[in-house]
Amino acid sequence: MSCTNCGDGTPNGCKNNGTCSSGGCNKLEVYDWLANVALPNGQAPYDIIEVRFKNSRKSFFKNTNNLSLQAGDVVVVEGSPGTDIGVVSVTGELARIQVKKKAPKLKPSEVRGIKSTASQDDIDRWIKARSLEKEVMYKSRTLAVNLSLQMKISDVEYQGDLSKATFYYTAEGRVDFRQLIRDLAGEFKVRIEMKQIGSRQESARLGGIGSCGRELCCSTWLTDFRSVSTSAARYQQLSLNPQKLAGQCGKLKCCLNYELDMYLDALKAFPKGDLKLRTEKGTAMHVKTDVFKKEMWYAYDDGKGGGSSLVPLKPERVREIIRQNKDGKKPFDLADFIETVEVEKPDYTNVVGQDDLNRFEHIFKKKKKKRPNKSRGGGKQKEGNNNPNAKNKSKNSSNNNKRRNNNNNKNQQRSNNQNPRNKKND
Numbered sequence: 001m002s003c004t005n006c007g008d009g010t011p012n013g014c015k016n017n018g019t020c021s022s023g024g025c026n027k028l029e030v031y032d033w034l035a036n037v038a039l040p041n042g043q044a045p046y047d048i049i050e051v052r053f054k055n056s057r058k059s060f061f062k063n064t065n066n067l068s069l070q071a072g073d074v075v076v077v078e079g080s081p082g083t084d085i086g087v088v089s090v091t092g093e094l095a096r097i098q099v100k101k102k103a104p105k106l107k108p109s110e111v112r113g114i115k116s117t118a119s120q121d122d123i124d125r126w127i128k129a130r131s132l133e134k135e136v137m138y139k140s141r142t143l144a145v146n147l148s149l150q151m152k153i154s155d156v157e158y159q160g161d162l163s164k165a166t167f168y169y170t171a172e173g174r175v176d177f178r179q180l181i182r183d184l185a186g187e188f189k190v191r192i193e194m195k196q197i198g199s200r201q202e203s204a205r206l207g208g209i210g211s212c213g214r215e216l217c218c219s220t221w222l223t224d225f226r227s228v229s230t231s232a233a234r235y236q237q238l239s240l241n242p243q244k245l246a247g248q249c250g251k252l253k254c255c256l257n258y259e260l261d262m263y264l265d266a267l268k269a270f271p272k273g274d275l276k277l278r279t280e281k282g283t284a285m286h287v288k289t290d291v292f293k294k295e296m297w298y299a300y301d302d303g304k305g306g307g308s309s310l311v312p313l314k315p316e317r318v319r320e321i322i323r324q325n326k327d328g329k330k331p332f333d334l335a336d337f338i339e340t341v342e343v344e345k346p347d348y349t350n351v352v353g354q355d356d357l358n359r360f361e362h363i364f365k366k367k368k369k370k371r372p373n374k375s376r377g378g379g380k381q382k383e384g385n386n387n388p389n390a391k392n393k394s395k396n397s398s399n400n401n402k403r404r405n406n407n408n409n410k411n412q413q414r415s416n417n418q419n420p421r422n423k424k425n426d
Contacts, residue, residue: 028056028221032071034094046096048111051077051086054130054157055205056219058089060099060106064113074118074126076160081191085118085126085160102223122160129158136188140167143183151175154202164191170202200225203249210247217254228252235263237289266291270315277321280332284311298334314339 030050039045047063061077063069073088090098099106118126137156144151151171158165165188169175177194184192197205204218218225233245233256247253267289275286277298284298287310295312313321317337324331331337 028052028058028219028223030071030090030094030098032090032092032094034092035071037093039093046092048095048099048108049088049114050090050095050098051075051114052089053084053086055155055207057157058102059086060095060103060111062108062111062113065116067114067117069114069117074123076115076118076122078112078115079159079161079164080112082159082161082163083115085122125162126160129160129162133158136165139187140180140184143187144177144180147180147183149175149177149180151177154197155205158190162190164193166193166195168195168197168202168205170197170199198225199249199251200254203247208248210253211244212255216248218249222254225254226257228254228256232256232260235260235267237291263291269294270296271319271322275318275322277318277334278325278330279321279334280330281334284334311335311338313337 047066048060049063049069050058051061052058061075067075069075069088069091071088071091074085075088076083076085078084133156136158137153140153140156144153150173151169153167153169155168156165157168165184167184175196181192181194200218203216204222207219208216210216228251230240230245230252233240233252236256236259238245238256245252245256270289275296277284282300285301287297287299289296290312294315296315296318297310297312299310311334313334317339321331321334321337
C-alpha cells in the first residue's frame with residue numbers, strides 16, 4: 001500500500017517506495033506488541049478494531065463480517081451517511097485495551113461496522129478526495145472572510161465516498177455560520193459539517209517541530225490535553241516570558257506539567273512564608289532558589305554586605321536565621337552562614353588512560369630552532385649558503401688560513417734556532 005498523501009505510491013518524506021515499515025506517515029502510531037501472542041484454545045478474537053483516518057482522528061468499528069484484517073489494511077467502514085475509508089491501526093487484544101483506555105463507556109451495539117476491504121476503485125476515490133482538500137480549504141477561508149466571520153478554518157477532511165466534507169475551525173467565541181454552510185454547500189455540492197476545535201487540537205492535527213527540536217507531543221503520542229497554568233512555571237523557577245513558555249498553539253507548553261510533581265516534592269524542603277532575613281548589615285531579600293543544589297540566594301536590598309554579590313544559603317540556615325529574627329536577634333552577616341563544601345577529587349580520574357593536552361609541549365620546545373637575527377646579517381648568511389660561489393669562497397678562505405698558520409709556525413722555528421740563548425739551553 002502506498003501513502004495516502006502520495007498519489008504515485010512514493011512517500012515524499014521517508015522515500016520508502018510505498019512499503020512503509022512503521023505503519024505509515026500518519027500521527028499517533030501504535031506498535032502491536034501482542035500481535036505474535038497466540039490466543040488460548042476456544043477463545044474468539046476481539047471483534048472491535050481501531051481504524052485511523054486523516055491525521056490523528058481514530059475511531060472503533062466492529063468486524064461484523066469476520067474479515068482477516070491486520071494493521072495497515074485499507075477498509076471501507078460505515079459513515080454518517082455513506083461510507084468512509086480508513087486504515088486499520090490496532091486489532092486483537094490490544095484493541096480491547098485501547099477501548100478500555102480511550103472509550104470505557106463504549107456500547108458494542110452502538111459501534112458501526114466494517115463493510116469490506118477497500119478495492120482499487122475505492123482507493124482511487126479516496127486519493128482524489130485527499131487531493132481536493134487543500135483547494136477547498138482555501139476557498140472556504142475566502143468565503144468566511146467575505147462574510148466577516150471571526151473564525152479560522154484550519155483543516156478540511158473529505159469522506160471516502162466524496163459525499164461529505166468536515167470543516168475544522170477555531171474561534172474565540174460563538175460564530176453564526178449558517179450562511180457559510182449554505183455558501184459552502186452551493187459551491188462544493190457536498191454535505192457540510194462544521195466542527196469547532198481548540199488551539200491545542202489544531203496544532204495536534206497540523207503537527208510541527210517544537211522548540212526542543214522534536215515533533216510536537218500532541219501530534220505524536222499525547223492525546224489528553226490538561227490545563228497548564230503559570231504557577232507551573234513559577235514552581236520550576238522559570239522566567240514568565242510568554243514567548244518562551246508558549247508553544248506553537250499559542251498556549252502554555254504541555255511539557256511544563258511533565259516535571260511539575262518532582263519540583264513540588266523538592267520544594268517541600270524549603271521554607272515558606274516571609275523569606276526576608278534581617279541582619280546588622282541590613283535586610284536581605286530572597287532572589288532565587290536552586291532546587292537541585294538545594295540553595296537559596298539572597299542579596300542585600302540596600303547595597304550593603306560586600307557589593308551586589310549574591311549569598312547562597314542552605315534551607316536549614318535560612319530557617320535558623322528566621323528563627324533568630326522571631327526571637328528578636330539579628331546575626332552580623334549572612335556570610336557567616338555560608339557552608340563551604342570541599343569537593344574531593346576521585347582517584348580514578350585516569351582510569352581509561354586520559355592524557356593531558358599539553359603533554360608534548362616540552363618536546364616541541366626542545367626541537368624548536370632559534371631564528372637568526374637579521375640585524376647581524378643572518379639573512380645574508382642564508383643567501384650565501386644557498387649560492388655555490390659563496391661555498392667555494394668559504395673553502396678558499398679556509399685553505400688560505402691554513403697556509404698562513406703553517407708559514408707562521410716555520411718562521412717561529414727559524415727565529416728560535418737563530419737565538420743564542422736557545423742554543424745554550426740545548
